Amino acid sequence: MNEPFNPIILTVNSRLARWLLLEQDEKKRNAGEKAWETPPILSLSAWLREAWLGSWPTLYLLSDLQCEKIWQQIIAQDAARLDLVHLQGVASQARQAFTLIHEYRLPRDPKLYELTDEAKTFRSWTKKYEKRISALGALDPCMLMDAVKNSMQKGDIPLPPSLRLMGFEEQSPQLKIFLDFLLAKGAHVEFISPVPAPQTLEEQLKDHPAHVREYENRQGEAQACARWVRSIFQPGKRIGIVVPELEKYRALLKRELAAELVPESIFISDEQILPFNISLAPPLSQEPMIKMALNLLSIKTTVVPISAFLSFIQSPFFGFSYPPDQEISDLERKLRRKRVLSISLDQFHPVSGSQLSKFVESLKSWTLNSKSLLSGKWAEELSEFLKSIGWPGKSMADQQSVLSKRHQAFEAWKDCLNELCSLNQILGPIDRLQALNHLTNIIQGKPFQTKTPEHSIQVIGLLESSGMQFDHLWVMGCHSEALPTHPEPNPFIPYEIRSKCSIPRSNPQRELKFAEQSLNRLLMAAPEIYFSFPLHDGDLDLEISPLLKNFPKNEAAVYPSRRIKDQVMVLNDLEEFAEPAFLPATDSEKTLFKTQGISSGYSLLKDQVECPFMAFARHRLNSDRHQVPEVDFDSLDRGNVIHKALELFWSKTGNLKNLLNLSEHSLEQQLDQFVREAIKICSERTSGQTQFNQLEIERNVRVIHDWLRDVELKRPDFKVLRNEEGISIDLCGIKLLLRIDRIDEIPEKGLLLIDYKTGRNAKPADWFAEKIRAPQLPLYAIAKLPAGLAYGHLTIANPEFKGTTIPDLPLGKFKNTDFTQSSEFTSWEELLEHWKNNLNAVADEFLKGNHEVLPINKGEPCRHCEFGSLCRIREIANLETQEDIP
Ligand code: SF4
Known part of the structure; x- marks a missing residue:
């Protein structure tokens, strides 16, 4: 039995319980103790649950998921009549209203619920809900406190001799009734309020100095905070970062804190345990291996979109080699070239016995599974299916930490399957896609982050910080939109009830009071406190919270950065690395260019002229873009x-x-x-x-x-000699494979080479520039020695026929660009000779290995080039700009 001087400590949430346990452990450790008993500290809800389950109750305690599903089923019956679009959202609001009724003892007088359609409908849903849970012999978690009280009254649950409640900023009527009952029964109850005696914020400031800092944006704010943490961090010091809008700051803060506190964590292969805890974990569905499994399970038919199919067989999660092996790479190339949009599993037959064949067969039978089963049975079926294709993938012995994260995600996945099983009785038999839908909802609502030990640096929301004490505290994002928050009244609770009873988020006065209370509490939570806010959020200008207007401003201190990038930049003895300007083609490359040749050969010359690096990447590194085809x-x-x-x-x-x-x-x-x-x-x-x-x-x-x-x-007389004629031409030992769209014979004059164009961009003037950006027709001219070159623009209602020719070539409605005017050459032969020399020089430059990042026309080719991340043109431009700054 616990003595009054050794009470059970019940906290407002499990975060505070863990925090208090950490404090206790540190005290014991500092006192030189080697082993000690874990003190009875737990959250109030965990304690109630333990007490209830330990009493062999007759009523079964529903999980949150089960409650939600029952609400959804009840509301779904009215969804069509009420034209409801977002069933889940409505169910969640209805459930919240039901909880408020119990926690705040809201009146249930039918007349009050007759005034609006929402309230009236909610009342009828509530009746159905209560009937349903009573038929199931179940208990909603919001009724647990009352049920425990009744069981204590009956003697089924023993009375606790001594309780200490911590972190509760307010007592709901339900909690008050429960505590009064315990007191009346002789229990010792101590309520430690984290809220100081009523005082204005200004009065508080006299005893607890705090400062406000302003930053340009959230990024700057998070960066400064992370550097501040780095500058004050010492083992054992408790540092709090409290953020009212944590969802907007979470990713940013995690990144900045990791970069400052564990700079080497930026290397993915070297995953580190981060020395801080951060709330509001992202959902399990964002874990790559889980996301991939859900994507696969949700394939509806045997016709699979090509991008999805490739993502499955190239991922490391389904038993395929990673990085993908030759078979998979070849298959991708083949499918991309065919420009297919989807793949039919019925008509796709990989080598039998291969992993690909196993995968295709299993996926086919999964998509054809049309059974109607209980959700628990579906959990088994889908586990079997995933196991048969090797999910969650082969282990990688050299990546223990990644494995561990994967292992934890896998454990969380199994918990979700258990939750799916728990819906047997509620959902009854369902089909495959319904089961998947329920599983997806469960996974999307399950927060996941790798379990780490409790740390002395905590990043938490405003509510969560209740009851916590720190050595240093920074409260971020304190702008007028976030502090106080906007009320979000529950639409199912009638206005008359909301205005009389003090329900959370129900009106602006309550939010203001809550924000003041929280600030008062935070002012006492640490000896050193900073408040901060961003001046801008994108295009939106932000102002400081009105509650902090009279707080003294503090010039934001500049803390040194520990990030790897910044460390490198400040080193004085950086070695200069000069890349060789030329990487000549090797003998084996030359042999390949000579024997195998280059298809669409003109593109090599075009690329080399537009940007040498583009030609290098495409024709020597063989990088290519696989364009995703459009649906039509x-x-x-x-x-x-x-x-x-x-x-x-x-x-x-x-x-x-x-x-x-x-x-x-x-x-x-x-x-x-x-x-x-x-x-x-x-x-x-x-x-x-x-x-x-x-x-x-x-x-x-x-x-x-x-x-x-x-x-x-x-046109005057002509004869079409060839269509789509394939030719090859040798330039400096490179065999260029070409295809001429059309060759016409003009009687007694010679050949006309025609290139069809379906756009309007082609200009004959490009043939006469120093750098020939459109070498296609000049190249054909070297091979065929024609009398003229022409573009045929095929466009609706406005076709165009244009080019350049020898004098007096009869071509009818033809726009001739007179080469003697547009170039320095006076004869056709001179022009052909010039093209030959010019294009040979470009080919020679390519072979010599000029791979400079040097796009022509102020970077115009970069607009349609896919190698931006390879050539790092932007980074080069940024560096050059920095160097230009005096
Ligand atoms: S993005 Fe621009 S600079 Fe880079 S390879 Fe392409 S064209 Fe050249």
Whole structure:
């Protein structure tokens, strides 16, 4: 039995209980003790639960999840009638109202609930809820205190001889009744209020000096706070960081504190235990291995979106090698090249016996599972499925700390499955996707962070800080929007009741009083206190909380940074590393360029001219971007379809004479047929989208029709010699593989090389610049020695035919750029010779290994370049700007 001088200490929350236990442990340790009994310190709710469960009760205590599900089921019956969109949100508000009724002994007079629809509906839900839990023989957690009192009254639960309550800023009527009962029964009850005797904040300030600091933004505030912690941190010193809007600061503070207190923690492979505790853990669903499992489980059919499929087989969580092996990389490349949007598991047959084949087979049978089972059975089924495909992945012996985090996440996952099992009786038989939906809700609501020992540095919310004492305290984010907070009255509690009874978050006066009370308490919580606030939140200007207006301001002290980045920057003896400007192609690279060649070879020259590093990354490092295809036709598809349809058309029609002989009707018929065929060949992935395809057919027929009518039919005689002709050309030992869209023969003049364009960007002027940004047609010219080069712009209603040619080449409606005017060359032969020399020089520069990060035209190519993170152009630009600052 506990003596009055050794009472059970009951705290307002488990955080305070852990904090007090830490204090006790430190006292014992400092007193030289080696072992000691754990003092009876626990949260009030944990104590009530223990007492209730220890009495072999007749009523079963519902979990929070079970209560929520019952509320959701009751409300779902009215959801359609009431047009409810967010069922979970409404259920949570209704449950909160029910709890308030019990804790604050709110009146239940039916007349008061008749005044609004919300209150009326809530009353009918409450009746159903009470009936349901009574039928289940269950007890809602908000009724637990009353039930324990009744059991004590009956003698089923023994009376505690002595209690000390800590951290309660106020006593709810339910708690008051309970404590009065204990006192009446002779128990010794001590209530230690963390709130000082009524005093104004100004009066408090005289005895407990505090200062306010202002910062530009939250980032600056968090950074200064982390550096302050670093500057005062000593073993055993208790440091508190209290944040009213912790959800907005959590990630920021965690990052800054880790960077200052354990700088080496920025290296992922070297995960460290952080020397602070931080509240408001993110949900378990954000853990990568859990997120991936939920994504996989939620696949609805055997047709899986390609991005999801690739993310599964490339992740380390499903038994595949990590990083992905050759089989997976090859498969990705194949699928990306095909530009498919989804993969059908029924038609996908990997090598039998491989991990991929096991994965596909298991996933297929999971998606076809159409049973109706109790939620507990679903927990078993989905565990079996995940186990069969190797989730949560192979262990990595050299990553113990990561493993440990993974292990804890796995344990938390199992807890969630247990919670799912606990819904058997409440939900009854459900299907696979319903079970998954419930599991996802459970996981999304489960906070998760790696369990660490209690530390003397605590980052906590305002409510949580109740009852805690520190040696140093910083209260952050004290702007007028956060302190006091805005009221959030529960819509199911009628206004008349809210205005009479003092319910949390019900009105501005109560919030103001609560904020004042909290500040009074915090002023006594440490000998050294700083308050701070950010001046801006994005574009929003913020002001200091009105409650702190009269607090003395304090110039923000500058603390040195311990971050690795800043440590490096302050070193005076930095070694200068000069990258070699040239990395010549190796012999094996040269052999490969010569024998295998480079497809779309003109792009090598184009890249080298636009930015040498781009050419280096794409053609020597073989980096490439796998573009995610659009759901319907994208610009690449459109270009391919136009090219293919024109190829089919001219292969059949052959020359101007045949074109002239086609009637309007048969021309349209042929175009329709060739465009359909082209779509079938070029855009297999959109074959099921009949309506999109029809629109595309109509559009492309019109584009080609306008081109033939406005350009081709107005040309003097010509013959189409070749369509899509593949050629290769050797420049400085590099074999460039090229494809010429079309080669026409102009009688008695020579060849005209045509490049089709579906956009409007191509300009013949680019061929005459010192750096040839559009080397495609000049390259073809080196190989074919033509009489002219032309772009064919195929656009609806406004096709364009333009280029440059020898003098007097008859081409009809053609915009000729006179090369003698636009360049320094007076003859066509000179121009061809210039192109040959110029493009050879570019190829030579590539082979010599010029890989400078030097984009032309003030970085214009960077706008569409995917190598920004590889070349680090932004970082280089930032450094240069810093160096320019005197
Ligand atoms: S992002 Fe700009 S600088 Fe970097 S490789 Fe691309 S073009 Fe060159």
